[in-house]
Amino acid sequence: xxxxxxGFDINPDQDLVVGDVTIxxxxxxxxxxxxxxxxxxxIMQVLVLLVRHQGQSVSRDTLLHHCWGGVFVAEDSLNxxxxxxxxxxxxxxxxxxxxxxxxxxxxxxxVDEGAEAEAAPVATPATDGQEAPVSTADTDTAxxxxxxxxxTVPATAEARRLRLALLVAVALLSLxxxxxxxxxxxxxxxxxxxAIPVFDVLPLTLEPGMDLFPALSPDGEMAAYxxxxxxxxxxIILRGTGPNGRSVSLTNTADHDRMPVWSPRGDAIAFxxxxxxxxxAIYVIAVPVGKERRIGDCVGDQLPNLAWRPDGQAIIxxxxxxxxxxxxxLMMMPLEGxxxxxxxxxxxxxxxxxxxxxxxxxxxLAFARAWPDGKLSIMVVDTRSGKELHRLxxxxxxxxxxxxxxxxxLYMTNASRQRRGLWYVDLQTxxxxxxxxxxxxxxxxxxxxxxxxxxxxxxRGHADIMEFTSDxxxxxxxxxxxxxxxxxxxxxxxxxxxxxxxxxxxxIWLAEDDRPPRPLTNLPGANMNxxxxxxxxxxxxxxxxxxxxxxxxxxxxxxxxxVRLTHDGHAxxxxxxxxxxxxxxxxxxxxxxxxxxxxPAGAAPVKIDENRDYxxxxxxxxxxxxxxxGGTKLTWTALKxxxxxxLDLPVTLRRRNVVVCPDTIYAARVNLPSAEVVAVDRKTGxxxxxxxxxxxxxxxxxxxxxxxxxxMMMQFVGQESDxxxxxxxxxx
Numbered sequence: 001x002x003x004x005x006x007g008f009d010i011n012p013d014q015d016l017v018v019g020d021v022t023i024x025x026x027x028x029x030x031x032x033x034x035x036x037x038x039x040x041x042x043i044m045q046v047l048v049l050l051v052r053h054q055g056q057s058v059s060r061d062t063l064l065h066h067c068w069g070g071v072f073v074a075e076d077s078l079n080x081x082x083x084x085x086x087x088x089x090x091x092x093x094x095x096x097x098x099x100x101x102x103x104x105x106x107x108x109x110x111v112d113e114g115a116e117a118e119a120a121p122v123a124t125p126a127t128d129g130q131e132a133p134v135s136t137a138d139t140d141t142a143x144x145x146x147x148x149x150x151x152t153v154p155a156t157a158e159a160r161r162l163r164l165a166l167l168v169a170v171a172l173l174s175l176x177x178x179x180x181x182x183x184x185x186x187x188x189x190x191x192x193x194x195a196i197p198v199f200d201v202l203p204l205t206l207e208p209g210m211d212l213f214p215a216l217s218p219d220g221e222m223a224a225y226x227x228x229x230x231x232x233x234x235x236i237i238l239r240g241t242g243p244n245g246r247s248v249s250l251t252n253t254a255d256h257d258r259m260p261v262w263s264p265r266g267d268a269i270a271f272x273x274x275x276x277x278x279x280x281a282i283y284v285i286a287v288p289v290g291k292e293r294r295i296g297d298c299v300g301d302q303l304p305n306l307a308w309r310p311d312g313q314a315i316i317x318x319x320x321x322x323x324x325x326x327x328x329x330l331m332m333m334p335l336e337g338x339x340x341x342x343x344x345x346x347x348x349x350x351x352x353x354x355x356x357x358x359x360x361x362x363x364x365l366a367f368a369r370a371w372p373d374g375k376l377s378i379m380v381v382d383t384r385s386g387k388e389l390h391r392l393x394x395x396x397x398x399x400x401x402x403x404x405x406x407x408x409x410l411y412m413t414n415a416s417r418q419r420r421g422l423w424y425v426d427l428q429t430x431x432x433x434x435x436x437x438x439x440x441x442x443x444x445x446x447x448x449x450x451x452x453x454x455x456x457x458x459x460r461g462h463a464d465i466m467e468f469t470s471d472x473x474x475x476x477x478x479x480x481x482x483x484x485x486x487x488x489x490x491x492x493x494x495x496x497x498x499x500x501x502x503x504x505x506x507x508i509w510l511a512e513d514d515r516p517p518r519p520l521t522n523l524p525g526a527n528m529n530x531x532x533x534x535x536x537x538x539x540x541x542x543x544x545x546x547x548x549x550x551x552x553x554x555x556x557x558x559x560x561x562x563v564r565l566t567h568d569g570h571a572x573x574x575x576x577x578x579x580x581x582x583x584x585x586x587x588x589x590x591x592x593x594x595x596x597x598x599x600p601a602g603a604a605p606v607k608i609d610e611n612r613d614y615x616x617x618x619x620x621x622x623x624x625x626x627x628x629x630g631g632t633k634l635t636w637t638a639l640k641x642x643x644x645x646x647l648d649l650p651v652t653l654r655r656r657n658v659v660v661c662p663d664t665i666y667a668a669r670v671n672l673p674s675a676e677v678v679a680v681d682r683k684t685g686x687x688x689x690x691x692x693x694x695x696x697x698x699x700x701x702x703x704x705x706x707x708x709x710x711x712m713m714m715q716f717v718g719q720e721s722d723x724x725x726x727x728x729x730x731x732x
Contacts, residue, residue: 018051019096019111021089026516032092039088042067046081050099050109052203056243059106082107196404196424196433197452197728204239204455204723213259213444214455214723216241217266220448222287223455224250224260224269225723234258236271238287241453241725250285251292257283261306264362264449270295270306270315278302282315282333296333299340300326305355310362310383316343318354328352330367345381346388353379355400359407360449364389366410368399378410380427390427400444405452411435413442413456422456422726436726441501443721452728459721463714465498468677468691470709477712478511485714486656488531488540489703491619495557496703496712497540499528508542508555520555521562530574530656535621541565541583543572552585552598565600573655576615576624579639584624586613595626614653618660619706625660629653634660650680650687656701659711666711668693668700675700677711 016023022031028044030037039047045067050058063078082099089097096112205211210228217223223241226234234256239247250269251257259272269287274280280298285291298304300320307316309332319331319340330343330353345353345367352370359366366380376399380390392410401412409426422436422445436442443457464479465487478484482502489496495512502509503519506528511517521528523544530543539556549569555562566572568587575585575598583598593613597606609626616625617639627634631653637644649658650667657668657675663683669676677690695716702713 016048016051018054018109019094021092021094021097023047023051026518028516030088030092032094035092037088037091039084043081043085043088046078047085047109050107054109054111057102057105057108061106063106196409196435199435199454199726199728201436202725202727204241204725206722208720210234210459210719210721211237211723212457212459212721214446214457215260215262215269216446216448216453216455217262218264218448218450219266220451220453222266223723223725224262224287225455226258226260226271236260236269236285241455250287258303259306261308263308264310264312268312270308272298272303272306274302280304282306282317284315284335295335296337296340299331301328307356307358310358316356316358318356328354330354330356344386346379346386348379357401357403358383359403360405361407364407366401366403368401392425392427392430400442402445402447402454403449405447405449411445411447411454413445454726456724456726457721458724459719461719462717464717465496465712466691466693466715468711468713470679470690472688472690474691478517480517481720486529486531486701487703487712487714488533489705489712490533490537491535492537493705493707495537497531497533499531508540510557520557520560521553523553523562530572532575532577534577535579541575541577543574552583554600565598566605568605573613574616576617579621584608584615586615588613593628614655616658616660618662619704620662622662623647623660627653629655634658650678654700659702659704659706661704661706664706664709666690666702666704668696668702668711668713670696670700672696673716675713677702677713679709679711 016025020032024031025044025048028039028041030039030047046063049063049066060078086099089099098110098112100108100110102108204214204223205225205227207227211225213226215224221241223239225237225239227237228234233254235252236250236257237247238250239245251271253273256274257271258274260269261271262269267286268284268290270282270284272280273283280302282295282298283292284295285293295315298317298319301318304318309316313335315333315335317331317333318328320326320328321331321342327350330345331340332343333340345365348369348371350372353367355368357366358364363383364380365383366378369377369379371377376394376396378390378392378394378399378401379388381388396414399412399414401410403410404424408428409424412423412425413421421434422442424433424435425431441459443459445454445456447454461483462481463483463485465477465484466474467477468474477496478498478500480500480502482500483506484498484500486499487496488498495510497508497510497520499506500509500517501507505524506526507519507523508521508528508531509517510520520540523546526544526546528542528544530541532541534540538558539554542553542555543550544553550571551564551569552566552572552575553562553564565583571588573586573593575583577583581600583600584595585598586593587596592611594607595609595612595615597608611628612626613629614627617623618625622638622640623636624639625634625636625647632649632651634647634649634653635644636647647660650665651657651669654670657670659666663681665680665682667678667680669678673695675693675696677693679688679690680686690711693713693715696714700713702711704711
């Protein structure tokens with residue numbers, strides 16, 4: 001399996017067009033027209049970091065930290081890297097990109113002015129077969145735009161509406177990534193476009209760790225947020241939002257300080273403080289310097305949402321005043337002391353209310369309401385009369401939102417699984433517009449009430465695919481700093497398919513031989529699992545849940561064409577691709593899981609087994625295996641010849657934690673949060689331990705190379721969170 005070891009350690013983002021050069025991080029390639037040049041991964045990392053800070057000086061220490069992962073190297077290594085980068089740009093004929101040395105500091109990338117070639121949008125591969133290809137656009141999603149040079153403002157009004165915004169700064173353990181994003185509305189719609197600004201997206205924080213709960217001062221000049229320090233506590237940090245903004249700790253205690261919110265006048269910040277036992281209180285501190293004072297205790301909620309009343313005389317927060325009913329309510333706590341009371345809003349029965357947010361003029365209050373049936377709405381009420389003004393239904397279970405500076409609408413993240421990324425909704429027309437695609441998991445956001453700039457969380461988990469060899473050694477097989485999971489080895493053992501969110505949302509990726517991994521799918525807003533190879537290794541089956549609808553898909557390796565094979569929407573587990581081309585798959589009905597036979601040629605599905613939620617095949621294709629999660633046995637049927645029986649398992653069966661090879665059963669014995677990887681001889685029953693995964697998730701899915709006795713499995717590493725700043729682009 002050495003041919004699958006990935007030395008490609010930067011996130012393969014979309015191609016970047018900068019000046020006259022196209023940069024392909026996933027291919028380690030620089031190109032201009034027909035002239036191309038491959039570079040070493042380290043050189044590509046340096047180039048990408050310089051591009052992210054185009055026109056700005058980047059220190060040598062910053063380059064060494066982010067591109068060498070903090071490992072000590074001689075400074076001459078960076079000198080050679082810069083020399084080779086300049087030569088690569090010269091070799092492809094670039095006349096616009098310059099890498100300049102900043103004496104006694106570092107380097108900077110500049111783009112000289114000049115004629116720009118029009119960049120073509122990424123083409124969608126054509127498909128063949130009887131099913132129509134899956135479209136990556138829907139009625140609520142803007143189509144892909146042409147890539148423009150970073151930091152360039154298009155000259156015409158029409159181009160401004162199609163302008164790409166710089167997107168996403170995500171600080172990982174050893175790497176910072178910024179991805180280009182799109183901010184525009186579909187040009188082919190008959191209705192006029194919504195009047196929202198185009199944003200430049202810049203990094204606000206790049207430190208390793210967790211930076212959360214962003215808040216912007218009313219004038220947008222200062223940001224407050226909670227940062228986890230080296231002692232695993234959260235402190236409130238102040239940072240300027242300008243190009244040279246510096247940070248200072250506003251609090252520094254052994255407790256957790258979180259959820260900062262600015263007062264309407266911008267002269268104070270309210271925040272939460274929780275001790276090690278999760279006793280929570282609300283505090284206020286004057287800024288930029290001042291004493292903190294305790295306003296009162298939280299009411300039944302360990303991490304309530306906060307907002308200032310528009311007159312600055314009270315804090316609005318979420319509490320659970322009734323310990324019996326345990327429903328979250330909006331409450332009000334006077335700044336000068338006194339009893340907390342319920343905030344008068346339209347009653348919701350047994351609904352939960354949270355995330356209070358006042359419009360910039362203070363006349364409207366928006367909050368999230370989760371109804372007893374599980375549906376979620378954004379409620380907007382008049383602050384003077386208490387009358388309900390708007391009720392915006394969402395098809396998600398969580399949401400983050402903030403008012404636009406003009407008070408006409410809301411910016412949202414996590415609005416639905418179809419609306420990933422950052423969106424704007426006009427409350428009068430309920431029309432949606434995508435502001436930024438879902439590159440990375442977008443979290444809480446804040447808008448400066450006077451200026452209109454925005455701060456937002458971008459975070460992602462970090463999970464690697466580990467390989468455990470027959471001699472009990474282990475190594476990272478795929479580790480980009482993103483989430484890598486659901487590994488599935490091809491029948492010939494030369495390719496590894498897996499799910500990764502390294503470009504911002506889950507897609508299926510393929511690592512072949514010594515080539516860098518490449519994405520196979522482009523399904524927006526999908527959760528993917530259940531990967532299975534075709535017997536000839538030319539295609540993959542997978543289950544994708546899009547907008548809470550689960551179906552079976554096929555993607556071919558050669559042309560990356562994706563086809564939807566089912567349209568029933570029921571929950572599904574991993575399928576099996578039979579030698580005759582038909583597919584067997586567990587599908588959940590109204591009361592039970594059953595095995596169904598799917599014919600890709602178009603015949604109606606047929607139920608062939610009942611009360612079974614697991615199906616698999618031995619790696620040599622000789623045995624069909626069925627069973628139920630939670631059991632310790634599989635029923636097998638011979639696919640070559642006749643026969644059948646029961647196969648005893650060394651572990652409790654989960655959805656993908658067992659691989660049956662001709663001589664050995666490989667399994668993950670899951671005892672959350674860890675899992676033990678074992679190999680059991682099918683003849684003698686002798687068990688060998690191959691390794692231990694310290695942190696995994698519930699299914700414990702594995703894949704195995706029967707020829708050399710190695711097992712691949714996901715290992716959770718941690719989570720990172722950074723903040724980005726979105727500055728509205730002013731018309732020229």
